[in-house]
Amino acid sequence: ETGVTQTPRHLVMGMTNKKSLKCEQHLGHNAMYWYKQSAKKPLELMFVYSLEERVENNSVPSRFSPECPNSSHLFLHLHTLQPEDSALYLCASSQDGSSGDTQYFGPGTRLTVL
Amino acid sequence: QKEVEQNSGPLSVPEGAIASLNCTYSDRGSQSFFWYRQYSGKSPELIMFIYSNGDKEDGRFTAQLNKASQYVSLLIRDSQPSDSATYLCAGLNDMRFGAGTRLTVKP
Numbered sequence: 001e002t003g004v005t006q007t008p009r010h011l012v013m014g015m016t017n018k019k020s021l022k023c024e025q026h027l028g029h030n031a032m033y034w035y036k037q038s039a040k041k042p043l044e045l046m047f048v049y050s051l052e053e054r055v056e057n058n059s060v061p062s063r064f065s066p067e068c069p070n071s072s073h074l075f076l077h078l079h080t081l082q083p084e085d086s087a088l089y090l091c092a093s094s095q096d097g098s099s100g101d102t103q104y105f106g107p108g109t110r111l112t113v114l
Numbered sequence: 115q116k117e118v119e120q121n122s123g124p125l126s127v128p129e130g131a132i133a134s135l136n137c138t139y140s141d142r143g144s145q146s147f148f149w150y151r152q153y154s155g156k157s158p159e160l161i162m163f164i165y166s167n168g169d170k171e172d173g174r175f176t177a178q179l180n181k182a183s184q185y186v187s188l189l190i191r192d193s194q195p196s197d198s199a200t201y202l203c204a205g206l207n208d209m210r211f212g213a214g215t216r217l218t219v220k221p
Contacts (some may be wrong), residue, residue, distance in 0.1 A: 040122075043158075043202070043211040090157055102148065105157040 002112040003027040004098075004106035006091050013081065021076040021109045023038070023091030031097030033065060035090040043090070050097035079111060081113045106112045117141075118205050120204040120212035128220050135215050141186070142175030147186045149177060149201040153212065158202055161188070193219040 004025045013019050014113040025032060034046040046060045049068040063085075074091055088108045094101040130199045137147070150158035159195045164170045164177040164186065175204035176189040190197055200214040 040213070042118075042213045043204075046209075088157075102160060102163060104160070108157045 003089060005082075006106040006109050008109060009107065010110045010112075012114065013078070014114050015081060015083070017081075018077070018079045020032055020078065021089055021091075021111075023074040023076075023106055025072055025074075025091075026102075027093055027094040027104060028070050030050040031094045031101065032068060032071070033092040033103065034074065034076050034096075035092065036066075037090055039087075039089040040051055045052050048097060049074075055097065064086075065067075078111075081111075083113050086111055086113045118203055118210050118212040119159045120201075120203055122213055123216040124218055125215055126218045126220060127193050128139050129195060130191060131219075132192050133193045133197065133217055133219065135188040135190075135201050135217065136185060137187065137212050139205050140167045140183065141205060141210075142181075145179075146202045146205075147179060149175075150204060151197075152200045152202060154157075154199075154218075156189075161201075190217075197219050199220050 008021045011019060031050040032046050036044045036046055047066040048055050054070050061078050067075040077083055088110055090108045091106040092103040094103045118137060120137045142218045146163060148163040149161045150157045151161050162172050162175055162177050164179045167179055167181050174191045178187045186203060198218050200216045202214045203212040
């Protein structure tokens with residue numbers, strides 16, 4: 001059971017496709033995050049949104065484009081991805097994005113790029 | 115580069131034993147640390163967090179933080195097979211996670 005949902009749970013796409021990942025949180029939080037988890041690598045923070053404003057993106061390639069229309073929804077738009085982008089993409093939310101704020105994760109989207 | 119490092123394991127302990135998981139960090143400014151558990155194919159789930167020197171206990175779990183030596187550890191008492199998972203240490207001053215330690219508890 002989780003207050004953070006993600007769709008789709010699995011996605012297979014070609015390198016020329018355009019797709020979007022969706023995240024929704026039902027916890028009343030004001031901060032949301034996108035992480036990438038590749039095999040045998042640490043979680044990588046991709047984007048942070050606090051009160052609907054992007055505050056950090058860690059030099060993620062432009063083929064990943066985040067969108068946060070309100071504090072409950074977060075999207076990750078994907079286009080012209082590479083096979084090395086295949087990974088588990090995790091969304092998380094926290095109360096206000098401050099230091100030490102506990103993050104709650106969604107179930108993730110398993111992405112495969114062919 | 116600021117880093118959080120963990121021994122990737124695998125760490126194997128018999129059922130009922132104490133499992134000890136360790137994490138070191140390089141950012142002296144880090145104030146709080148979180149331990150997450152991640153079962154294979156699942157997303158991380160929070161176990162506990164610690165932000166002050168010393169020990170913090172919650173059921174079978176004890177987190178220890180030593181800011182002088184820059185390490186944080188997690189002890190699991192009376193380990194159960196259901197504790198078998200990857201444990202992630204995170205220094206959430208800059209939302210940086212370790213690679214995780216894979217724990218296997220053998221019946």
